[in-house]
Amino acid sequence: MKKQILSLIILLFSGISIYAQDTEQAQIHGNFQLDAQTYREDLNINAFPADEKMLLNSYSNIIYTKGRFSAGARFEGYLNSMQGFKPANEGVGFPYAWAKFEIDNLEVTVGSFYEQFGSGLVFRAYEEKTLGYDNAMNGIRLRYNIGNGVILKAVYGQQRLMQKIYNNRAQLELGRGIVRGLDGEFFLNELVPFMAKKETQISFGGSFVSKYEIDDDPVYKLPLNVAAGAGRMNVSRGKIDFSAEYAYKSIDPSAAGIDNSNGNVGQSFIYRNGQGALVSASYSQKGLGIYLMAKSIDNMNFRSERNAKLNDLNINSIPDITKNHTYNLASIYPYGTQVNGEAGIRTEISYKFKRKTALGGHYGTIVGFNYSRMFGLKKTQLNDSVLLVSNSGTAGYNSSLLKYGDDLFYEDIVLEVNKKINKKVKSIFILQKLKYNNSIVHGAGEVEGFIDAYVAIADVSYKFTSKKVLRTELQHLYTKQDKGSWAMLMFEYSIPHWFFVLSDQYNYGNEIESNRVHYYNAAVVYNYKANRFQIGYGKVREGVVCTGGVCRRVPASNGITVSITSSF
Amino acid sequence: MKKIIILTILFFSVSMAWSQIPSADVKTLDGKTINTSTISNDGKPIIISFWATWCKPCVKELSAISDVYEDWVDETGVKLIAVSIDNARSMKRVAPYVNGKAWDYEVLLDPNGDFKRVMNVVNVPHTFLIDGKGKVVYQHTSYADGDEEELYELVKKLAAGEKIE
Known part of the structure; x- marks a missing residue:
């Protein structure tokens, strides 16, 4: 049906040119x-074979544009879905299709779309293919640029759950809840005349989101509509930047909203509101950057179906604020946002020692320091089992965004030195100390308690000529817990268009x-313009890949991988 | 159904050459929202480079260009726009990061990937070269040492008014 509409629209708009767009080519x-x-x-590594021998995930976006009209669709093929992706999408289809047009300053999108309000504390629809994450909205989005620095947005729709086969045909399956939201953003320097020439730049924003879901629970009386709201501000002046956001959510009992206060491990469907705050500040000048971020989150699981779990049907997205490690052994133990309650800080300082000083040497030296610490909120359990009287469950616990408990979730200290040694040699050295609460971050069925790990990394590039480079990574992780210590060696040789990589962990x-x-x-x-081809062979260790607070468990595997990307 | 779409497309002779920068909302480092269709450089070439603070090859590419950027601007009038796809996790880190590195680029934030999607970017780094009329004339993904020299040869051609195949 969607496809038919889409081709009709294309047919219409490529034949009939509207208004003054005759000259614009499609x-x-x-x-x-x-x-x-x-x-x-x-x-040996816990890798399982696939019945199909080979598994394949494929995507293709096609976007049609003519003047102020555009339409697009995304092909998705899972033949069958690669191991480790949840939900495991099925079959081939076009589950993402949309059309968009602009009339004066109003932009209308129908079909599938992604959108984010502020930092995403109350609303974020997005996709991250490497994680198999996609909570696209399907419905209507309006965006109105009033001018004078004011932009209003409205969304109304249902969320994507997955592509699934019914009666031998792949179809888009949506969550049953309805999500609607409003967002306004105000850039004061354009809105208020006397601010126009000020150096200080100020913006404000506010959003409201509501979800509706039927109540078919035989015992509990559940709220049909759940509301959430957020307010944000950003102030920047030259080298200084400050921003803050606060979010609130009304009572929203759900399977994933779990009360893990003292001794009350794992009680879901609590009748309690949620809130969260995110603050960041930075100072920077040439050669110096200081960055500070803090957050506190309580009961902010917000999904369009109460029984949804894992990465399904999230309406919001609470960002992880810890450092995003990219080196292999430094990312064995990644932190994952604890949406039901966590607080933490991150600070980062980078400084460049100037050229021709004692510490700077001939080319200068860049030194970076990072400290992240995440911990639990102080929660006091309530004894209010009133189920039979009011058909509502317990409120769970008492807490405050500013009162913290003794539970450490994660602590990460990193020192990084970036140094060009001579014309041919560049190097990066990293030392990391990590404390990881495996019971909290990984959950049940894993090694209990803390993992203490110490990581050292050397990354050295050697230039044979300006276009022939050998990069070597030497990494080591020391720990007595979990699977014990690791060592890794990697060589990457690059010449124009080609990379050759060999590694062993x-x-x-x-x-x-x-x-x-x-x-x-x-x-x-092999890279050529916007085409990239990769073929590899080897063993992949069991692990977790995380991006922006969302994680995916990657199963161990042994085999050949092929990957192709292309843009046109 | 797919056949109908393909037929329709063929019939109405749609171009696969880029003729304008697609429209999406992005943010400047001081919090202002701008639309990408307004990006211009007075008829001179523009480089749009998609990157992220956590992407090593991206940072390598932008650092390498930064070393020679002043010469590029003097010789051709080219402007580089570095579009960060850092999400809410690291978006606020972009300004201190860029200043710390003393990059002279215009930096834009695309935290939910809206611009990235309309430009059909799959992975970063992904770099576009755009002529004075807003037409994409060249794009490449990934970065290997020395790639910036190839890019600059094309920038010089554009600035001299030559055609790029």
């Missing part, structure tokens, strides 16, 4: 992405001798 652009992998059994410190496995990998990458 255009088609898009991209293509394919990832495929073979799976061999490898019991060795779990030499594993207590179980047969698990002291070498995870070797080899890959060749």
Whole structure:
């Protein structure tokens, strides 16, 4: 149905030119992405074979534009879905299709869309293909640029759950709840005349979001409508920037909103409101950057179905504020946002020692320091089991965004030195100390308690000529807990258009001798303009990939991987 | 159904050449929202580079260009716009990061990937070269040492009014 509408629209608009757009030529652009992998059994690393031998995920976006009209669709193919993606999408289809047009300053989008209000504390629809995350809205979005620095947005729709096969046909399955929201943003320097020439730049914003879901629970009387609101501000003046956001959510009992206050582990469907705050400040000048961020979150699970879990049907997105590690061994233990209650800070300082000073040397030295700490809120459990009287459950616990408990969730201290040694050699050295509360961040069924890890990394590039470079990574992680210590060596050789990569991760410190496995990998990458081809072979260790507070468990695997991306 | 779409497209002779920068809302570092269709450089070439603070090759590319950027601007009038796709987790880190590195680029924030999507970017780094009329004439993904020299050869051609295949 959607496809029919789409082609009708295309037909209409490429034939009939509206108003003064005769001169504007219609255009088609898009991209293509394919990832495929073979799976061999490898019991040493816990890798399981695939019945299909090979699994494949593929996407392609096609966007049509003519003047102020555009329309697009995304092809998605899961043949079958690669291991580790949840939900495991099925089949081939076009689950994302949209049309958009602008009339004066009003922009109307119908069909599928993504959108974010502020930092996303109450509303964020987005996709992250590497995580298999996609909570696209399906419905209507209006955006009105009033001018004078005022922009209003409205959204109304249902969220994507997954692409699923019914009666041998892949269809888009939506969550049953309805989500609607309003957002306003005001840039004071354009709105208020006397602010126009001021150096200080100020903006304000506010949003309101509401979801509706039927109540078919036999016991509880559940709220049909749940409201959430947020207010934000940003002030910047030259080298200084400050921003803050506060969010509130009304009572929203749900399966994922879990009361984990003292001794009350895992009670869901609590009758309690939620709130959250996010504050950040930074100061920077040439060669110096200081950055500080703090957050406190309580009971902010917000989904368009009460029974949704994992990464399904999130209406909001609470950002993780800890440092995003990209080196392999530094990212073995990534933090994941604890939406039901957490607080924390992150601070980062980077400084460049000038050239030709004692610490700067010939080219200057950049030193970075990062400290992150996440911990639990102080929660006092309530004894209010009033279920039989009012058909509502317990309010769970008492807490405050400013009162913290003794539970440490995560602590990360990182020192990074970036140094060009001579014309041919560049280097990066990293030291990291990590304390990781595995019971909290990973949850049940894992190693209980804390993991203390110490990581050291050297990343050295050697230039043979300006276009032939060998980069070597030497990494080490020391720990006595979990799977023990790791060592890793990687070589990456690049010449124009080509990359050749060889690496080995060795779990030499594993207590179980047969698990002291070498995870070797080899890959060749070819780039030409906007096309990229990659083929690799090797073993992947079991782990977690996280981006912006969302994580995906990657199962161990052994096989050949192929990946192609292209834009046109 | 797909056949009908393809037929329709063929029939009405749609171009695959870019003729304008697509429209999306992005933010400047001081919090102002601007629309990307208003991006211009007085008829001179523009480089749009999608990057993120957590992306090592992106930072390598922008650092390498930064070393020679002054010469590029003097010789061709080119302007580089660095579009950060950092999300709410690291978006506020972009300003101190850019200042700390002393980059002279115009920096825009695209925290929910709106501009990234209309430009069909899959991974970062992804760099576009745009001529004086707003037409994309070249794009490439990924970064290897020395790639910026190839890019600059094209910028010089554009500035001299030559055509790029």
